Amino acid sequence: MKTRKQKIILIAKIVVAFIAIAIIGIFSFRETLLQQIIAKTSSKMEVDYNSRFLVKKANFEGLSGINLTDITLVPNNADTLFKIQKMRTSVNIWRLLIGDVQLGTLEIKNGFVQLTKKGEVKNFAAFLKKNKDEENTTNKKDYAAFAYRIISRVLNLIPTDMHVENLKFKLDDNGKKATIDIKKLVLANKELETSIHVKTNTFAQRWKIKGFADPRHKKADIRFFNIDTGAIKVPYFDERYKLISSFDSIRLNIENIDKSGGELHIDGFASIANLKINHAKIARKDVLIKNARFDYRLLLGSDFVSVDSSSTVQFNKIKFHPYLAYETEEDTIYKLKVNIPKMKAQDFISSLPDGLFTHFQGMEANGTFDYNLDFKYNKNKPNDLVFNSNLKKENLKITKYGEANLNKLNGEFIYRAIIQDVLQRPILVGAANSNYTPLDQISPYLRKCVLTTEDPSFFSHHGFINEAFKQSIVKNIRTKKFSRGASTISMQLIKNVFLTREKTLSRKLEEILLVYILENNRIVSKERMLEVYFNIIEWGPNVYGIGEASQFYFQKTPADLTFNECLYLARIIPSPKKFMYQFNDEGNLKDSAAKQVSFLTNLMIKRGLLTIDDTIFKSQPTILTGPAKSYLNIKAKDTTVVDSLSVKEEFEF
Numbered sequence: 001m002k003t004r005k006q007k008i009i010l011i012a013k014i015v016v017a018f019i020a021i022a023i024i025g026i027f028s029f030r031e032t033l034l035q036q037i038i039a040k041t042s043s044k045m046e047v048d049y050n051s052r053f054l055v056k057k058a059n060f061e062g063l064s065g066i067n068l069t070d071i072t073l074v075p076n077n078a079d080t081l082f083k084i085q086k087m088r089t090s091v092n093i094w095r096l097l098i099g100d101v102q103l104g105t106l107e108i109k110n111g112f113v114q115l116t117k118k119g120e121v122k123n124f125a126a127f128l129k130k131n132k133d134e135e136n137t138t139n140k141k142d143y144a145a146f147a148y149r150i151i152s153r154v155l156n157l158i159p160t161d162m163h164v165e166n167l168k169f170k171l172d173d174n175g176k177k178a179t180i181d182i183k184k185l186v187l188a189n190k191e192l193e194t195s196i197h198v199k200t201n202t203f204a205q206r207w208k209i210k211g212f213a214d215p216r217h218k219k220a221d222i223r224f225f226n227i228d229t230g231a232i233k234v235p236y237f238d239e240r241y242k243l244i245s246s247f248d249s250i251r252l253n254i255e256n257i258d259k260s261g262g263e264l265h266i267d268g269f270a271s272i273a274n275l276k277i278n279h280a281k282i283a284r285k286d287v288l289i290k291n292a293r294f295d296y297r298l299l300l301g302s303d304f305v306s307v308d309s310s311s312t313v314q315f316n317k318i319k320f321h322p323y324l325a326y327e328t329e330e331d332t333i334y335k336l337k338v339n340i341p342k343m344k345a346q347d348f349i350s351s352l353p354d355g356l357f358t359h360f361q362g363m364e365a366n367g368t369f370d371y372n373l374d375f376k377y378n379k380n381k382p383n384d385l386v387f388n389s390n391l392k393k394e395n396l397k398i399t400k401y402g403e404a405n406l407n408k409l410n411g412e413f414i415y416r417a418i419i420q421d422v423l424q425r426p427i428l429v430g431a432a433n434s435n436y437t438p439l440d441q442i443s444p445y446l447r448k449c450v451l452t453t454e455d456p457s458f459f460s461h462h463g464f465i466n467e468a469f470k471q472s473i474v475k476n477i478r479t480k481k482f483s484r485g486a487s488t489i490s491m492q493l494i495k496n497v498f499l500t501r502e503k504t505l506s507r508k509l510e511e512i513l514l515v516y517i518l519e520n521n522r523i524v525s526k527e528r529m530l531e532v533y534f535n536i537i538e539w540g541p542n543v544y545g546i547g548e549a550s551q552f553y554f555q556k557t558p559a560d561l562t563f564n565e566c567l568y569l570a571r572i573i574p575s576p577k578k579f580m581y582q583f584n585d586e587g588n589l590k591d592s593a594a595k596q597v598s599f600l601t602n603l604m605i606k607r608g609l610l611t612i613d614d615t616i617f618k619s620q621p622t623i624l625t626g627p628a629k630s631y632l633n634i635k636a637k638d639t640t641v642v643d644s645l646s647v648k649e650e651f652e653f
Helices: 004-049 093-097 132-136 143-156 237-241 345-351 406-410 444-454 466-479 489-497 505-520 526-536 545-554 563-571 576-582 591-606 627-631 644-652
Strands: 051-061 065-075 082-091 103-118 161-173 176-188 191-200 204-214 219-226 244-247 249-260 263-278 287-300 304-307 312-315 318-327 333-344 364-378 386-400 413-415 427-429 538-540
Touching (some): 004 065, 143 249, 143 263, 143 287, 237 244, 318 345, 386 505, 406 489, 406 505, 406 526, 427 526, 444 489, 444 526, 444 591, 489 526, 526 545, 538 545, 545 627, 563 591, 576 627
Parallel strands (some): 103 161
Antiparallel strands (some): 082 103, 161 176, 176 191, 204 219, 244 263, 249 263, 263 287, 287 304, 287 312, 304 318, 312 318, 318 333, 413 427
16 A cells, blocks of 8 residues: 555656646647737738738747747738837746736837828728727726726736837828837836937937836836936927927826726826927917926726826916716716815915916915815706806905006006007097097997897906806807807906907916906906996907997997997997998898897897887987998999880870
């Protein structure tokens, strides 16, 4: 009989034999498996993406190493997408057997990846198409599971040890070119270091990425900066979108990626130093944000994606907590919440990005404030939109104005409109101007008409109308463009007197902040604001203020204007230089204009601004009698008088 020890030795030998047989089997099978994977990939590229995937030579080296030579992917009838001369990698054999690829090491020498667009032909177009299985499915996507699956696959393809030499990423968008040439990229012992040369049609630079990267534990902390002096310039966007941007350095930290309880959590932070942006739609000057940081906590569930409210955004001394969410449990819902904890007003003003708020430079303030914004949009119930904006202030007071001195509205000043960057003639806002008209010398009907068409709640709001903002947001979302504004008379006044008509983000943000300061610090009375408004706005070609307008259209003083004339002047404020299109070739209002007159008249009756028995609005049709009449395209009437009797007698002779 065999002893216990002998039995154990026998079992060990059997196990070793099985392992040896398995290893021999794997070694004999792995070459076939590798060729099958290449053939399967090649077939998929041909069938699904109309592309040719070729590997000139592929073989195993050692236990898990793979050598690949001359790997290419060429879309049919388009430029090569990528070509790599030599690649050596190691893979986890056990994962490979179940169809999961996890790289251990990676070496790449001499290759390129390129995206090209020539005319309308893109060499990457086929890879942008949706998967047929995704198109046909009606099941809801589990965002957490989907994102975690993609992240895991990508991180598995990032090796723990990597060495790359001379790998180029090239972009050619109909002549707009950029090349990112990775001279060296090394990841060893979780430390990443690179040497990168960048070249475009407009500049050339050398960059470096350095830091910590651990793809298996889903952690990273890397920095991106310029080897040469000066800031890093962002390639391609300057030529493609006229967006010129640069920065000194970027840091990206990924602290945690974890999926538990059906939710995916991603935590970390990102920071950028001296971000500079220049674009005609943003501002006229360079916009500079000296220091910005985003401490993020991203949450994904089966039916939502969100930035958690514990996240923090900070630029300069301004710090706030954002909450963004996209939910699809029942309806499609978008949410945004912003919370700015109590902070000093002066810290807020001094932290505003340079170039974005030029009219605030030099402004000083005392006191503190905190702010909350709550926005919610239900795609299936757009009229239920939530928009609540709340600012609480403590002893907030402007002690010194910057470039925009709002106090000047209380006295005489020179106003000069700027139209398409051209400074218009000076208009004196004061009694020394013979056309200047005090509010009590303007027909009360003009005040009623303008408030009806432009800002019905002017005397009760504080610069903004929440309901108008809501309706504006709803319409702009529906049309997917800025098709409706929510401008009040206060906003129009600020825009005209202190700003320009340029459609930039800078101008709109300055307008909002200046209006808030004007309306909430009792700087100017509502009556004075309305008086200045009437005396500076454009009412026609080179016609400014109600004094000039009443003479230009009707050869009257503002006090003598009839209701119909006042309503006409109110209606043309949005497009004063197109006033002539309101009239037909006989000099009368067109039917469309007459319908608008009728609508506004009935509206004013409903609001109690007119009474049904008031006959003033039933006066004669609006007829231009001033110089404006010469702008109308009026056909001359045939004044020849035909005497039928004389004609008859002539034929009788």
